[in-house]
Amino acid sequence: MAQSIYHPATSRGYVDLGWLKSYHTFSFGNYYDPQRINFGALRVLNDDTLDGGHGFGEHPHDNMEIISIPLSGGLKHIDSMDNVAVIGDGDIQVMSAGTGIFHEEHNDDAQAAAQFLQIWVYPHTLNVEPRYDQLTLNKADRHNKLQQILSPGKEDSGVWIHQNAWFNLGRFDKGLTAPYVIKASANGVYIFIISGTVKVNGQTLSTRDGLGIWETDKIELELLEVSEFLLMDVPMSF
Incomplete structure (x- = not known):
């Protein structure tokens, strides 16, 4: 029988630094909940809003797969591998931190806020290049x-x-269904609703809600209104 865990948007951790407002689905920084450390290999799911002209100074990472998905605005990225780039809505960025990397990222606009999802996934192999x-x-x-x-x-x-x-990623019209077959038998899937209302295996999810499902081979999403969502199919052990 399928197992599931529901994380309503209002249950997430939250930090407001003035220039950064961030909601944490899983424990991160000063937000710690021993029941919400990860979902399998999915370690971090942060929903960030970064004010214009602000950003994160140079800092290190290692042995983590780090994914950024901008939802609005643009982020300028600089790293110790001499990469300099701007990512915006419609882009996806990935860093394999491996043996170690330094990077910084800033809002590329001096005025308008930028919104993005920051996601960390544990790797299956440590100390990669x-x-x-x-x-x-x-x-x-x-x-x-x-x-x-x-x-x-x-x-x-x-x-x-x-x-x-x-x-x-999916953006579906109201009334449609979206079946999904989980890719590997050892995997589960975590659904994060970017906007809208979706029913998944009987659970109704609204904007910024999350639902993890495992011990099943497929799920089906029913669109209760026009909605955009992210499905993350990850190993439950690693």
């Missing part, structure tokens, strides 16, 4: 269908990471 990649996605490819944006394979759709994980 650090790497950076980004990709501009065709947003039309997620209208009433699932758009794969991340996978374990270099030749597969989207960016890739060192983990047996697949991410999909």
